[in-house]
Amino acid sequence: MDHSLQDHASYIGRPVSELPTPALILSKPVLERNTQILLEDVKQLGIEFRPHIKTLKCTEVTRMMLGDGLHRRIVASTLAEIRGSLDLVKEGKIDECLYGLPISASALPFLETLNKSLKIILMVDSEQQIDLLEAYAAKSSSPVVPWPVFIKIDVGSQRAGMTTHSPCLPRLIQRIESSSAATVYGFYCHAGHSYACRTEDAAAAVLQTEVEGVVEAAKVLVDGKNDRRIVVSVGSTPTAHVVKRLQGALPEGMELELHAGNYPANDLQQVATSLVEPTQQAVRILADVCSVYPDRNEALVNAGTIALSKETGEFPGFAVVVDRPQWSVVRMAQEHGILGWTESDQTSRLIEKTGSKSSDGEKVEAAFVVGDKVLLYIQHACITAAMHYAYYVVDEQDIVRETWVPWKGW
Ligand SMILES: Cc1ncc(COP(=O)(O)O)c(C=O)c1O
Incomplete structure (x- = not known):
């Protein structure tokens, strides 16, 4: 058993130099400054914000990222993160969570349970996932409520998602529109390739590509003639850092949301x-x-x-x-x-x-x-x-003031 997991709190009040090693040291003043910057940026822009909670996976940092309930949506990459964030749901600080991986058969029953505590949104990027949702609904004893889904758009990372010019995209949209098991909540992209940017201008150009990607995809559903509202979600830590450079208004009916995860921590x-x-x-x-x-x-x-x-x-x-x-x-x-x-x-x-x-x-x-x-x-x-099983949270002088325990596993 990891020593820190059992005894971390006994180090509160001691300098970092007295900690057992290896240990993860977290600077609270730096975390606070980093989270505050982004909260102010999105406030100035008047856009919604959805922090990704996968980096430090703990209640204290999630609370900070949300501005203590000022923003109420999160994205998670594991079921464990969603389970962990239920304390903040109970406090009334989180309303909804996007499960940020394309939906899998084994996650679905757990998400159905979690959906009773907070609104769960799924990520899709293949028609086969709609088959999966329909087959799951057909076997369910409860009435079918369509899952709200974000369609993942690939704007250059070539991880999850479909490109806007893929012939599969209109088919997927059509498939969801005609399904009773899913409904389009929005379009989402994550520019992982923005980590290769080396200047503000380069990151601003990737941010622009992100916005253009999701807006282009969403136009199929929001054409100015209907009253449909669609969320378009963009971001990654490098593009979030230049979010103030966003230009131009979005088409009517689209709500812009920023997401980012690594930014409270940062790294090399x-x-x-x-x-x-x-x-x-x-x-x-x-x-x-x-x-x-x-x-x-x-x-x-x-x-x-x-x-x-x-x-x-x-x-x-x-x-x-x-x-x-x-x-x-x-x-x-x-x-x-x-x-x-x-x-x-x-x-x-x-x-x-x-x-x-x-x-x-x-x-x-x-x-x-x-x-x-x-x-x-x-x-x-x-x-x-x-x-790491426990974080030693330090002040400006590197004295341990708190210890935080992250959520582990999947
Ligand atoms: C789907 C998704 N959204 C958002 C993020 C957050 O990105 P970042 O940590 O660069 O802010 C990630 C990170 O991997 C992700 O996979």
């Missing part, structure tokens, strides 16, 4: 887009230096694949030492991380913004001593956080 992949500063990263992993190897100028920390993840990005390695950004985790085994000296343009930016104790070509024995504790910035917060 987000910093690499240049849309957030290194100091906007709320997540760090604390590890112990267990050994130093002067012969190969490397050190060993007790944070390996299981504590960090194998995610990579434009920053070197799998994680970067916060106050010595030229040192990163260059290789890993399950529980071993190897710190090595690395340099890149991105590292120089980190040094500029965070300050660094290291000098060029530094020797490992000058940088680390067995027994040191190091804080690491990680590549992708969503994946790393999923591997």
